[in-house]
Amino acid sequence: MSLTGFSADKRSDVRLYYGARNLQRMTYQDRFKVLADSGVTVVPVLSQPEDGWDGESSYVQVQLYCLEEIPRERDLAHFQ
Numbered sequence: 576m577s578l579t580g581f582s583a584d585k586r587s588d589v590r591l592y593y594g595a596r597n598l599q600r601m602t603y604q605d606r607f608k609v610l611a612d613s614g615v616t617v618v619p620v621l622s623q624p625e626d627g628w629d630g631e632s633s634y635v636q637v638q639l640y641c642l643e644e645i646p647r648e649r650d651l652a653h654f655q
Contacts, residue, residue, distance in 0.1 A: 589615045589616065590615065590616045590617075591610060591615055591616070591617050592631075592639060593607075593618070593620065593635070594619075594621070594622065594635040595620075596622050596623045597624060598619075598621065598625065601621070618630075620633065620635050620638050622634055
């Protein structure tokens with residue numbers, strides 16, 4: 576994961592949804608703090624979390640679909 580030049584200094588709503596099966600398989604965790612320090616909100620998403628996980632679970636694409644601020648294809652039909 577290259578972080579060169581990657582920051583949220585021009586926007587305050589930059590989020591990275593990063594998925595893995597569980598925390599043991601989630602690579603680059605050591606870089607999450609660097610991203611957070613640059614203003615990026617890191618949202619770990621686990622598809623098979625261990626007991627006690629209180630973060631997001633399922634798959635990244637499901638989490639993105641559930642966001643209200645992401646326009647759906649059906650919502651864009653009137654722009655065609």
